[in-house]
Amino acid sequence: xxxxxxxxxxxxxxxxxxxxxxxxxxxxxxxxxxxxxxxxxxxxxxxxxxxxxxxxxxxxxxxxxxxxxxxxxxxxxxxxxxxxxxxxxxxxxxxxxxxxxxxxxxxxxxxxxxxxxxxxxxxxxxxxxxxxxxxxxxxxxxxxxxxxxxxxxxxxxxxxxxxxxxxxxxxxxxxxxxxxxxxxxxxxxxxxxxxxxxxxxxxxxxxxxxxxxxxxxxxxxxxxxxxxxxxxxxxxxxxxxxxxxxxxxxxxxxxxxxxxxxxxxxxxxxxxxxxxxxxxxxxxxxxxxxxxxxxxxxxxxxxxxxxxxxxxxxxxxxxxxxxxxxxxxxxxxxxxxxxxxxxxxxxxxxxxxxxxxxxxxxxxxxxxxxxxxxxxxxxxxxxxxxxxxxxxxxxxxxxx
Amino acid sequence: xxxxxxxxxxxxxxxxxxxxxxxxxxxxxxxxxxxxxxxxxxxxxxxxxxxxxxxxxxxxxxxxxxxxxxxxxxxxxxxxxxxxxxxxxxxxxxxxxxxxxxxxxxxxxxxxxxxxxxxxxxxxxxxxxxxxxxxxxxxxxxxxxxxxxxxxxxxxxxxxxxxxxxxxxxxxxxxxxxxxxxxxxxxxxxxxxxxxxxxxxxxxxxxxxxxxxxxxxxxxxxxxxxxxxxxxxxxxxxxxxxxxxxxxxxxxxxxxxxxxxxxxxxxxxxxxxxxxxxxxxxxxxxxxxxxxxxxxxxxxxxxxxxxxxxxxxxxxxxxxxxxxxxxxxxxxxxxxxxxxxxxxxxxxxxxxxxx
Numbered sequence: 001x002x003x004x005x006x007x008x009x010x011x012x013x014x015x016x017x018x019x020x021x022x023x024x025x026x027x028x029x030x031x032x033x034x035x036x037x038x039x040x041x042x043x044x045x046x047x048x049x050x051x052x053x054x055x056x057x058x059x060x061x062x063x064x065x066x067x068x069x070x071x072x073x074x075x076x077x078x079x080x081x082x083x084x085x086x087x088x089x090x091x092x093x094x095x096x097x098x099x100x101x102x103x104x105x106x107x108x109x110x111x112x113x114x115x116x117x118x119x120x121x122x123x124x125x126x127x128x129x130x131x132x133x134x135x136x137x138x139x140x141x142x143x144x145x146x147x148x149x150x151x152x153x154x155x156x157x158x159x160x161x162x163x164x165x166x167x168x169x170x171x172x173x174x175x176x177x178x179x180x181x182x183x184x185x186x187x188x189x190x191x192x193x194x195x196x197x198x199x200x201x202x203x204x205x206x207x208x209x210x211x212x213x214x215x216x217x218x219x220x221x222x223x224x225x226x227x228x229x230x231x232x233x234x235x236x237x238x239x240x241x242x243x244x245x246x247x248x249x250x251x252x253x254x255x256x257x258x259x260x261x262x263x264x265x266x267x268x269x270x271x272x273x274x275x276x277x278x279x280x281x282x283x284x285x286x287x288x289x290x291x292x293x294x295x296x297x298x299x300x301x302x303x304x305x306x307x308x309x310x311x312x313x314x315x316x317x318x319x320x321x322x323x324x325x326x327x328x329x330x331x332x333x334x335x336x337x338x339x340x341x342x343x344x345x346x347x348x349x350x351x352x353x354x355x356x357x358x359x360x361x362x363x364x365x366x367x368x369x370x371x372x373x374x375x376x377x378x379x380x381x382x383x384x385x386x387x388x389x390x391x392x393x394x395x396x397x398x399x400x
Numbered sequence: 401x402x403x404x405x406x407x408x409x410x411x412x413x414x415x416x417x418x419x420x421x422x423x424x425x426x427x428x429x430x431x432x433x434x435x436x437x438x439x440x441x442x443x444x445x446x447x448x449x450x451x452x453x454x455x456x457x458x459x460x461x462x463x464x465x466x467x468x469x470x471x472x473x474x475x476x477x478x479x480x481x482x483x484x485x486x487x488x489x490x491x492x493x494x495x496x497x498x499x500x501x502x503x504x505x506x507x508x509x510x511x512x513x514x515x516x517x518x519x520x521x522x523x524x525x526x527x528x529x530x531x532x533x534x535x536x537x538x539x540x541x542x543x544x545x546x547x548x549x550x551x552x553x554x555x556x557x558x559x560x561x562x563x564x565x566x567x568x569x570x571x572x573x574x575x576x577x578x579x580x581x582x583x584x585x586x587x588x589x590x591x592x593x594x595x596x597x598x599x600x601x602x603x604x605x606x607x608x609x610x611x612x613x614x615x616x617x618x619x620x621x622x623x624x625x626x627x628x629x630x631x632x633x634x635x636x637x638x639x640x641x642x643x644x645x646x647x648x649x650x651x652x653x654x655x656x657x658x659x660x661x662x663x664x665x666x667x668x669x670x671x672x673x674x675x676x677x678x679x680x681x682x683x684x685x686x687x688x689x690x691x692x693x694x695x696x697x698x699x700x701x702x703x704x705x706x707x708x709x710x711x712x713x714x715x716x717x718x719x720x721x722x723x724x725x726x727x728x729x730x731x732x733x734x735x736x737x738x739x740x741x742x743x744x745x746x747x748x749x750x751x752x753x754x755x
């Protein structure tokens with residue numbers, strides 16, 4: 001057991017601290033797609049190696065050798081200083097790694113640099129009304145007509161579709177093939193004729209998602225990543241990337257400190273909530289679970305650094321536990337406030353800009369999104385514990 | 401950075417696991433539990449592996465290893481529901497005496513397996529039935545309940561004020577009677593003292609705190625192992641038992657029960673490792689981590705051993721399958737040295753969140 005990163009990283013940490021001390025006033029006050037302050041900050045980060053760190057220079061990145069500890073130190077120091085670590089979004093976090101691994105040289109040249117610099121905004125076209133947990137049954141089809149794909153169908157849960165310049169999209173190109181082998185991964189412009197976007201208002205009251213409709217959308221044939229029919233493998237590489245990152249324990253820890261502050265300031269009939277043993281026990285129960293997740297996260301980091309450490313199951317449980325835990329944590333904060341906890345919108349009694357109610361609902365969305373809790377349990381039992389898959393009723397009918 | 405067990409710790413794990421799997425299987429455990437017979441045979445086998453002296457410093461005749469090594473062993477003892485005085489003789493006794501710097505001359509004989517030191521700490525944590533004891537001029541009077549190890553040669557005894565005394569099990573004025581509990585793999589007893597000669601080991605609450613933290617982590621590791629074994633048995637059983645012409649492991653209802661057990665248990669392993677490491681290396685976090693770890697593992701252990709029993713259906717409820725040994729082991733650990741509610745309150749106090 002060695003929890004230090006070693007003296008050889010002290011110098012690197014000092015560099016990061018110095019950068020933060022000198023430049024933190026340039027950090028954007030507001031996050032958000034297309035914000036010019038955020039784009040300028042992103043450029044500063046890339047030039048200094050604090051964003052797009054391991055992306056090769058020829059594609060607009062900083063070009064450092066991958067080093068998990070350096071990345072962790074950057075994350076820690078930026079988090080301590082409460083500084084923005086740069087732009088996020090599905091183009092940067094999901095498409096870029098895929099293009100690096102499976103894109104053509106031309107695609108890498110064309111897309112990666114503007115994407116990581118925030119000049120090209122992407123959305124992800126995966127889920128459909130009839131293809132949620134069973135994503136591979138998607139039916140949006142693309143048929144080849146000369147040198148173009150002609151796309152017809154509908155996507156749903158498409159965040160940032162209304163802001164996006166481009167979409168990376170799963171479409172069925174081989175209707176005769178088994179469902180996992182008939183999908184292709186296409187890239188196309190969102191201003192192509194035949195695309196209609198409708199905002200989808202969710203329970204938070206905001207339109208975090210959209211529905212996107214395709215009617216005879218014509219896309220050049222070569223705008224495909226991987227081969228025809230390989231789209232499922234491409235998509236799975238990205239989904240694996242998404243799951244754990246939906247519920248990082250550091251965010252839960254910082255949110256937990258927020259609940260502790262809230263319990264110190266909120267009172268009921270003149271008694272501070274923190275002095276109420278029932279509320280305090282709920283707080284301590286959640287703190288115990290957050291600490292367990294924090295320790296689990298250290299083990300996962302260690303397994304990435306030290307090849308040969310087995311932490312497969314430890315990784316599989318993060319999405320399931322982390323999203324449920326955050327939902328309960330936010331729920332505690334609401335109960336701490338009582339009637340004030342139901343305040344929302346322009347209510348003058350709002351605490352924390354209404355973030356407790358918002359996150360409470362938002363994390364219910366994350367319990368469902370990115371692979372529902374039930375799908376996570378299937379994955380844990382089948383791939384983690386080696387239990388058999390649910391027999392396919394259709395296969396049984398065919399046999400008999 | 402390496403968060404995990406060292407190669408030496410993995411070797412220790414392998415050798416203890418092999419010994420317990422081969423020499424102390426369930427039928428041996430069952431015999432000790434049902435006949436109320438001695439666990440001396442188990443302990444002498446573990447002594448051959450150096451286990452009693454794990455935490456005893458080399459100067460005091462032991463191996464001078466760390467609390468993480470002790471957690472590795474505790475986890476295996478829980479996994480195999482092994483009857484042994486490990487937590488009392490090998491963990492809390494050395495932790496107490498070495499922190500206090502008194503009574504260490506006995507530790508060499510603990511390491512060689514010649515003597516066992518029991519622990520009567522309940523009254524320093526949460527006295528029940530108005531039990532309690534006081535010291536007057538080096539003489540103890542009163543009563544301790546649920547003292548660990550009814551075969552011990554000596555006892556470390558806490559007063560209600562967390563002063564710790566050493567008494568000889570054969571001392572004049574001391575009487576000892578066994579207390580049966582749900583968990584027959586452990587032995588506990590009631591000690592009554594009538595002006596018993598006692599040696600003051602510590603009147604410093606810090607010593608009590610350090611010793612208690614070590615005990616809490618060790619019990620957490622025991623619960624981790626017991627829960628892991630219950631889960632392993634449930635997955636194996638579900639893969640063999642057929643109903644409706646299918647193994648029940650193919651039913652989503654059963655799979656999700658197993659996934660929930662695995663999901664709640666897996667982070668516990670990291671938590672136990674970290675809490676054990678913190679005892680020596682991160683003292684500013686050790687009490688909060690030890691308290692939270694024991695409380696959290698108690699909740700998870702209860703959920704896992706109960707759910708594993710349900711996966712076994714009616715067979716899980718029988719004595720025949722023996723799953724109840726694991727259920728009772730986690731049930732015993734849950735109450736010992738402080739129930740979850742008391743420990744969460746302790747965690748709140750150490751952070752200044754409770755008076």
